[in-house]
Amino acid sequence: MPQSPRERVAQRRQLQKQQSQIFEELLGVLDDLDRACNHWQQAQQASSIGPRIPQRPWWLKLWHSLVGKNRGAAQLKAAPQTELSTTISSAYDGVSLIRQSLLEVLQRQDVTPIEVLGQPFDPTQMNAIGKEPSSAPANTVIKEVLKGYLWQGRVLRDARVIVAAATDKASSHLL
Amino acid sequence: MAIVGIDLGTTNSVVATLDGGQPWVIPDDDDELLLPSCVGLDNDGKLLVGAYALRQFAAAPERTIKSIKRQMGTDYQATLGKQAYSTQAVSAMILQTLKHQAEAVLEETVTQAVITVPAYFTDAQRQATKEAGEIAGLEVLQILNEPTAAALVFDNRSDETETVLVYDLGGGTFDVSIVEITGEVTEVLASHGNNRLGGDDFDRQLQRHLTDKFQQTHGESVPTDATVQARLLQAAEQAKIGLSDHGFVSVREPFLVSQGATALHLETEIAREDFEHLITPMLKETLEAIDRALGDASMEASELDRIVLVGGSTRIPLVQRLVEQHLPGVPLSSFEPDLCVAMGAAVQAGVLSGAEVESILVDVVPHSLGIAVMMDAGIGMAMPGMFSTIIPRNTVIPTSRSEIYSTASERQEKVEIEVFQGENAIAKENIPLGSFMVEGLPPKPAGAIQVEVTFDFDISGILTVTATEKGKGQKESLVVNDAATGRLSSAELDQTREEIAQLFDIEGPGKIPSPRILLSDD
Numbered sequence: 250m251p252q253s254p255r256e257r258v259a260q261r262r263q264l265q266k267q268q269s270q271i272f273e274e275l276l277g278v279l280d281d282l283d284r285a286c287n288h289w290q291q292a293q294q295a296s297s298i299g300p301r302i303p304q305r306p307w308w309l310k311l312w313h314s315l316v317g318k319n320r321g322a323a324q325l326k327a328a329p330q331t332e333l334s335t336t337i338s339s340a341y342d343g344v345s346l347i348r349q350s351l352l353e354v355l356q357r358q359d360v361t362p363i364e365v366l367g368q369p370f371d372p373t374q375m376n377a378i379g380k381e382p383s384s385a386p387a388n389t390v391i392k393e394v395l396k397g398y399l400w401q402g403r404v405l406r407d408a409r410v411i412v413a414a415a416t417d418k419a420s421s422h423l424l
Numbered sequence: 425m426a427i428v429g430i431d432l433g434t435t436n437s438v439v440a441t442l443d444g445g446q447p448w449v450i451p452d453d454d455d456e457l458l459l460p461s462c463v464g465l466d467n468d469g470k471l472l473v474g475a476y477a478l479r480q481f482a483a484a485p486e487r488t489i490k491s492i493k494r495q496m497g498t499d500y501q502a503t504l505g506k507q508a509y510s511t512q513a514v515s516a517m518i519l520q521t522l523k524h525q526a527e528a529v530l531e532e533t534v535t536q537a538v539i540t541v542p543a544y545f546t547d548a549q550r551q552a553t554k555e556a557g558e559i560a561g562l563e564v565l566q567i568l569n570e571p572t573a574a575a576l577v578f579d580n581r582s583d584e585t586e587t588v589l590v591y592d593l594g595g596g597t598f599d600v601s602i603v604e605i606t607g608e609v610t611e612v613l614a615s616h617g618n619n620r621l622g623g624d625d626f627d628r629q630l631q632r633h634l635t636d637k638f639q640q641t642h643g644e645s646v647p648t649d650a651t652v653q654a655r656l657l658q659a660a661e662q663a664k665i666g667l668s669d670h671g672f673v674s675v676r677e678p679f680l681v682s683q684g685a686t687a688l689h690l691e692t693e694i695a696r697e698d699f700e701h702l703i704t705p706m707l708k709e710t711l712e713a714i715d716r717a718l719g720d721a722s723m724e725a726s727e728l729d730r731i732v733l734v735g736g737s738t739r740i741p742l743v744q745r746l747v748e749q750h751l752p753g754v755p756l757s758s759f760e761p762d763l764c765v766a767m768g769a770a771v772q773a774g775v776l777s778g779a780e781v782e783s784i785l786v787d788v789v790p791h792s793l794g795i796a797v798m799m800d801a802g803i804g805m806a807m808p809g810m811f812s813t814i815i816p817r818n819t820v821i822p823t824s825r826s827e828i829y830s831t832a833s834e835r836q837e838k839v840e841i842e843v844f845q846g847e848n849a850i851a852k853e854n855i856p857l858g859s860f861m862v863e864g865l866p867p868k869p870a871g872a873i874q875v876e877v878t879f880d881f882d883i884s885g886i887l888t889v890t891a892t893e894k895g896k897g898q899k900e901s902l903v904v905n906d907a908a909t910g911r912l913s914s915a916e917l918d919q920t921r922e923e924i925a926q927l928f929d930i931e932g933p934g935k936i937p938s939p940r941i942l943l944s945d946d
Contacts, residue, residue, distance in 0.1 A: 253443055253444075254450075254530050254531065255443040262451065262455050281678045284678060285678065285687075288679045288687045292684060333685065372464075372466060372472055372477070377479060377480055377481070377484075379482050379650040380482065381650075388483065394651045409654060411650055412483045
C-alpha cells in the first residue's frame, strides 16, 4: 500500500532530525573553537606589535650607549615579551589544529562552511542581524557573527551576518 | 483536490489538512512547520516570503514587511521597493506560499481553505482576510475564529454548549478569549490582549540577566556591539527553551569579549526559579486580561468548562501553573500549542467538505507521576511521605518534566527516590513504581544540597526517572517499563476528570501548598 503524504513527510522529518541533530551539536563546539582562534589570532597580532617605545633624542641615545645605561633593562624587558608571544602563538596553533580536525570530520560527512565575507547578502543562506556604515558596496557582508554551514547542499544553519549600509551618496544615486 | 486549514498569524502562519480524519501540519521544503508571516523583495527584486524575507529584515527593512495582520482591514499601503501593496495583497502572498507548500507535499491542487482570524477582528478585518484568500486563488469556505479553531482540536462539535477560555501567548502577541460553542454556532463572549507581549520579551529579559551576570563576574560592562548582543540573545532564547524541561540550564559563551591577550568568558547557571522571577510581572498582566475578559462576559471562573492553551510560550511551565492557579478547578488542555489553531481549521475544513472527521486522539499520562518527599501538608509543619507531583495526570506525551528538591537533614549522605503513580496526597496511598538511591552526598547543612529529579515519559509509555545532585553532578536513574498510558479522546478526558473530581474532594490532590520541598532521608 503506498504511503500517504503524511507518512512520507513524517518518515523524512524523522530521518533528517536524527542525522542533523548531531551535526548541529557539533557546530556549537566548532563555533567556540572559531572564537578561541579569533581571540588568539588577535592577541598574537597585538603581541607581535609589542609596546611602543617612545623615540629618544639622539643625544640621550648617545649618552646611554656611552654609559651602558638601560642596556640590561631592555634585555630583561624583551624576554617576557618574547615568552608571551610564544605562549600566545602556541595556544593559537593548538586550538587551530583542533578546529581543523573537527572541520575535517564534518567535511567528510558533507558539512561545509558557507563563505560569506565580501559576498552579496543572500537570504537563502544568510541571516542579517544588522547593517553598518562601510566603504564596501551596499548589501555586502562585512562581518560574520556566526558561521553558517551546508549539509548535502542544504542549509544546515544559516550564517548570521552584518551587511554594509547604503551610504547617502549611494542612496541618492539610486533615487 | 485537497482542502486546507490555515492559521494566518501575526508572527507565523501554518497550513494543515486531514489524513484519515485527523489533522496534520504540512511542512515546507526545509521541513519547517511554521512560515514566518513576512514578505520581502531581494536585492534583485525577486519576491521572498517566509524565513528568507525575515532573514533580510535587519539588512533591508525598506523592502521587507512584517506583521501585516496588525493592519488588516485598514487602508494601509505597504511599500515593497517602489510599489505599494494593500494589506490583502501582502497577506495573499503568504497564503499563496502556503497553498503551494501544501500542493507540493500533497501532490494535488488546493482550491479551498478555512482561514482563522482573532476573535476580536471586525467585519472589515474578516472581509479583508477573505479577500486575501481569494487573491491567493483560494475559495474561502469560512473565516474561523482562532479560539474556536483551537477548541475544535480538543473536541469534535457536540450539541452541548461549552464555554472555553482560550489563552494565546505567542512570540510577540497575547490574547485571551472566552467563547461559547454550541454545535456549529460559536459566540465570542469577550476578548482582551496585548499585541506587544510574548516570548520575545522573555528572551530580552533573560538577555539582560546574562548581561548582569557577566558584569558581576568580570566587573566590566558587556560591549554593545551587535555581535556580542546577538550571541547573548541567542543564548537567552536557548536557555528559555531548556528551562521548560529542566530546573537549571548552563549558559557557556566562551571568548565573549577579548581584551588584548585576555579573553572574558560567560559561564553561568540559570535556575528556572530565576527565569520565572524575571517573567512573572509580564505574566501577571496576562492574568489581569483574563479577569477583564471574565468581567466583560459577566462570568465567574467557575462557569468555564475548559481552558485551552495556544502559542509556543505556553510551553513555559509557569504559564500553565499561573493560569491553573488563577482559574482553579477548570480543566486545562494543551496540545501542540504552535500548531493547534491550523489543525482546528483543518478539522473545520473537513467538516464543511463532508469528510469524515475523527476526534483527536492524544496519548496522555492517565495518572499523576511523582515522588515521595517531606513537605508542608498545609498544617504549618513538614510531613514525610507526601506525594510531590512531577508530571500531572492528563499531560500529553511524550513529555519531560523536572523539579528541584533539597536535602531534609544535616549532613545527609543519601536520598531515596521513591516513584509513585496516583492522585493521593499521601505517597504510600498511590501505586509504587520503583525506587533508587543517590548516595555519597557531600556533608552539608540541611537544605544545602539540591537534587534535580527529571521524569521523561516517552511515546511508548516508558518512564525514565533521573536524579542529579547539582554540586558534583552525581546521577542515578530508574526505568519503569509498565507505566501505562491512556489514549483518550477529549470527551473521555473530561469524563475522567469529572469522575475523579466526584471521588476526591476538588480541593484535594495537588492543592497542597509546598513553599519548600525537602527530600526525605530514608
